[in-house]
Amino acid sequence: MDVLVQGAGPTAPFLGARDVFEIDHDLDKPVHVHVRENPDERTWAGHHDDHHVLNISRKAATSAMARELALHEYSHMRRHEEGHPSHTLSMDEVLFLALPGRQVEQRVLTQCYQLANHAKDIYADDITLSVGPTDKLAAFLESELAAAVSDRPSPNRDGHRITAGADTEMTAVNAAFALALLERHDAISPTSRLYDLAHAADEDTPHVSVDEFRDRFASFADDPDQSTYRRELVDLVRAYVDSQPSTNGPAAD
Incomplete structure (x- = not known):
């Protein structure tokens, strides 16, 4: 090499x-x-x-x-x-299958690509965590999530939320991914601070459930063929888009 x-x-x-x-x-x-x-x-x-x-x-x-x-x-x-389906499947194909006739904001489409990147990372890190130590990755994911949670919107005196740098919905998805990845490799303690941070991220958004997306990431097959992986990713994208109140229902046209 x-x-x-x-x-x-x-x-x-x-x-x-x-x-x-x-x-x-x-x-x-x-x-x-x-x-x-x-x-x-x-x-x-x-x-x-x-x-x-x-x-x-x-x-x-x-x-x-x-x-x-x-x-x-x-x-x-x-x-x-090696031509792993997580690294060869066209995202355009996934979006076509997941969202027929749907009207989706560009912001949400961009986030769908981030979900697909998480799915790719799961299969890359199946290798990473088999050859390298897990403690530094766990600490890194905790640090990244802590920074995002601290950057979340906070209510002002009128009860309205103030825009901040972190997107609360993607922070919740990131928390779900981090937990699923580390649990997949038995690389997290039950008392890890990540669980508290994930709970905080979950409470910050009414639309995205950390537990739901953790289960979705965790359910990805260990060694999927193209068809299996396509179905898993289509279901993941569709679930995320369905969670967005501004994109529910068929396209206006």
């Missing part, structure tokens, strides 16, 4: 992740790591005919989570190479 780090950044996290990853897995194509200057650059993987690309900010590349982030992206690359 070849890893080439490009840009001014550390190499140790990416080579260390490679050494851990290739104990049980391998990649046929080389990985080009691009360390970006933008501190807000999201870590993500790209796939080309002859190589993969791992894009990561310098901030993330020098963080305590750098090796775990690299392991996560290598896992996505493995799923892509």
